[in-house]
Structure formats: structure tokens, C-alpha cells
Amino acid sequence: MKVACVLLIFTLATANAQTIKVLEAGSNEPISGVLISNKNKSKTVITNFNGEAVLDKFEDNEVIFFENLIYNSAQSTKAVLQSSNNQIFLTLSIEGLNEVVISVSKFEQSKRDIPQTVVSIDQEEIAFTNPQTSADLLNATGNIFLQKSQLGGGSPIIRGFSTNRLLISVDGVRMNNAIFRGGNIQNVISIDPFTIKNTEVTLGAGSVVYGSDAIGGVMNFYTSKPQLSYKDSLFFKGNALLRYSSANEESTSHVDLNFGFKKWAFLSSFSFTDYDDLRMGRHGPEAYLRDEFVVRQSGTDLVVSNPNPLIQRPTAYNQINLMQKARYEASDKLFFDFGVHYSTTSDYTRYDRLILFE
Known part of the structure; x- marks a missing residue:
């Protein structure tokens, strides 16, 4: 009978304890060393390595403050935290x-x-x-x-x-x-x-x-590292970019996708850039103008006139970059990172050599 009473009391105490997690906004990484306190700092607790802390010291309607040297402070209540899946996000301060x-x-x-x-x-x-x-x-x-x-x-x-x-x-x-x-x-x-x-x-x-x-x-x-969700639901994040530059007629396309689970996370990135011949400014020295350039025809080098001396021919090339990363967190103190990087370019010329010819 005594054992049953002790177990009942322990179960009730555990049920009343509320564990929250402090994460970095944008990266979803846990933040350790966050000071959690009430207004007069009579009640304090600090997040552990996983960004977690137990709020059993605080009342349900009490305002709770979250502070860290390199993050902007935030405040909330236990009820609000519970409605947001017991998570709170802090943003980096500019000074840190x-x-x-x-x-x-x-x-x-x-x-x-x-x-x-x-x-x-x-x-x-x-x-x-x-x-x-x-x-x-x-x-x-x-x-x-x-x-x-x-x-x-x-x-x-x-x-x-x-x-x-x-x-x-x-x-x-x-x-x-x-x-x-x-x-x-x-x-x-x-x-x-x-x-x-x-x-x-x-x-x-x-x-x-x-x-x-x-x-x-x-x-x-x-x-960039793959970002985990730290919960049962999926965390998805994606970015896409298209860019054009008139100086060298550059056209770039990029996309990256992040899939985060509780223990596994995957990050895929793809970039393709196509560069045309570089164009110099109109007010540069005449010595840099490209009046002629060499082309290869039938096994012979031929010097031909450049219709636009401001364009440095030949300097065009293209480039492909691929990255695949995976992260597995076996426990709080053990994780594995896997990464594969692939980069290749088309053939491009030594322009500093091609401007010299006899």
C-alpha cells in the first residue's frame, strides 16, 4: 500500500512538470544557456545542451522571461508555450x-x-x-x-x-x-x-x-547543415533563386531543399551558372580593348576582327555545383554528418595568354 501511494505521488508530480524547448529562429537549432526567469528573478532555470528546461517553478499565469547574451530577449507564459507545442524561438542580436x-x-x-x-x-x-x-x-x-x-x-x-x-x-x-x-x-x-x-x-x-x-x-x-525537426512532424524548408548580370551576361539558377525529421535530416542543393564573354567598362584605358581575337579553323589559328572591342573574347564558360548532406542524431551527444560535394566547369581559356599573338 505504501509503494502504491509513492508511485501515485510521483506520477502526479511528473504530469504537472512542463518541459519547453528554446530554439534559434530560422535554423531551428537548440539554444543552451538561456536564462529563464520571472520578473524579479526570484525563480530561475537555465536550458541544457538540448535547449530544454522544466518550468515547474513558475505559475500558469506568470510572465516568463528568456534571456541570452547573443539573442534578443523574449517573454511568454506557460499557457502560451503549451499552445505552441512547448517551443519558443529566439532571434540573434546584431551585436553577437x-x-x-x-x-x-x-x-x-x-x-x-x-x-x-x-x-x-x-x-x-x-x-x-x-x-x-x-x-x-x-x-x-x-x-x-x-x-x-x-x-x-x-x-x-x-x-x-x-x-x-x-x-x-x-x-x-x-x-x-x-x-x-x-x-x-x-x-x-x-x-x-x-x-x-x-x-x-x-x-x-x-x-x-x-x-x-x-x-x-x-x-x-x-x-549549411541539414536542419532537424526535433519532433514527429516533418520540417521542410526550400529556397530558389534566378539571377541575371549584364556585365558578363550571367544567368544563374539555384534551388535547395531541406527535409528534417526527428533524428534524420537531408539537405540538397543545385546551382547552374552560365557566363558569357566578359564586358569591360566604356571608360577604361584603350590598352584593354579587344580589337582582335583568335579562332581555330581547320587546324589553323586565325586572327579575326572583334565587332565589339569592349567584349573580352573568349572568356565564356558554365559551371554546375551539387551538394547532398545528411545528418543523423543518435542521441543528445552523438551525431553523424555526411556530405557529398560535386563541382564541374566547362572548358575555359587562359585569356591572359590569348591576348598575346604574333
Whole structure:
């Protein structure tokens, strides 16, 4: 009889406890370390690693405040939270967007604790800049020089170092190393700017963490992660874009789809870009005009007149980027990420060589 009473009391106490989850607006990622309190802070609780907290301390009609240093504060009541599936979403505050970097030590650190200069580019800034390629994205920072000998190029140079003295990584996977060629390399354009969540560029030696091939600097590209629903229902998110540029008659189409379940999530991305010949401005020096260009006919090079000297022929090419990612969360502390990236371009010419002929 005593055991039955104890079990009954325990069951009633569990039923009255309300567990809520604090998520980031837009990404649906759980937020840990959120302070939950009443108005005079006499009752407080902090969310765990999964963004969860129990609200049994608070009354049903009591106003509850949610606070975190890098998120805008919010308030609600237990009744409102229950009607919204016991979830509340916080938005990032502007002051906290660029405070944490990972590249320097491979762990999250505040910028104040890092001796090197780190340039951070988040997803909102990438969308505002709207670069044609990842090389243009780096060039837009004003801290990286880009060597472009043709339209389909973009070799980054930091502090006079390039190629095998700069490290390029995508989601922590190296794209080059110390035994790469000594000349300029253009593989940074193979990274689809539409899939980049944030970019961190270390303007200084990163050899201690990454090895001698990072003596000039490190460029870390972090792509978007699949988003889970964290509940039984499906979480779906999609984006589509069409873009046209008159400078090089660029036409771009992009689509990405996210399917999120309770433990599995999938993210698919496709981008196709077609570039025509690049057009220079009307007020440039005459030395840059393209009065003639070479065509190949019957195995012979022929010099023909260019009807529009402002158009740099031949510089046209096209590019395809595909990305497929999957994420599985086995438990709160164990997850697996899978990613496949595919990028290809059509043949394009060395324009800096083709403007020289005898």
C-alpha cells in the first residue's frame, strides 16, 4: 500500500512538470544557456545542451522571461508555450553575430581572445553581397587580393602568399596542401557561394593548428547543415533563386531543399551558372580593348576582327555545383554528418595568354 501511494505521488508530480524547448529562429537549432526567469528573478532555470528546461517553478499565469547574451530577449507564459507545442524561438542580436570564431583553434573562441586578425562573413552578408563565385566573395572583404587571369579564375593571395602557402578548407576538409603547385590555383571557385553558411579567413600564420601549408593564412568555408525537426512532424524548408548580370551576361539558377525529421535530416542543393564573354567598362584605358581575337579553323589559328572591342573574347564558360548532406542524431551527444560535394566547369581559356599573338 505504501509503494502504491509513492508511485501515485510521483506520477502526479511528473504530469504537472512542463518541459519547453528554446530554439534559434530560422535554423531551428537548440539554444543552451538561456536564462529563464520571472520578473524579479526570484525563480530561475537555465536550458541544457538540448535547449530544454522544466518550468515547474513558475505559475500558469506568470510572465516568463528568456534571456541570452547573443539573442534578443523574449517573454511568454506557460499557457502560451503549451499552445505552441512547448517551443519558443529566439532571434540573434546584431551585436553577437561576429563574436565567436572556430578557425583559429578549431574550438569556439571569442574574437577578443584571438591574437590573429580574423575576417568573418556570415550568411546574411553573403546574401547581401550576392557574389557570382566564392572568389568574388573573398575579394569583397577588401582584405584578400584575387588574381584573375580569366573569368573562370580567382586565386586568393594573403600577405603575398598563395597556393601551397594558403590553406583552403570546406567543412574542415582540406582542398589543398603543401605539395600543391607553386603557381596560382583557381579551385576556390568550385565552392558554391549559395551553400556557404559562414566563412572565416585568418589573416596570419595558422601553422600551429594546420601545419606549414597554412603559413600565409587559412580560409575556412562552412556550408549549411541539414536542419532537424526535433519532433514527429516533418520540417521542410526550400529556397530558389534566378539571377541575371549584364556585365558578363550571367544567368544563374539555384534551388535547395531541406527535409528534417526527428533524428534524420537531408539537405540538397543545385546551382547552374552560365557566363558569357566578359564586358569591360566604356571608360577604361584603350590598352584593354579587344580589337582582335583568335579562332581555330581547320587546324589553323586565325586572327579575326572583334565587332565589339569592349567584349573580352573568349572568356565564356558554365559551371554546375551539387551538394547532398545528411545528418543523423543518435542521441543528445552523438551525431553523424555526411556530405557529398560535386563541382564541374566547362572548358575555359587562359585569356591572359590569348591576348598575346604574333
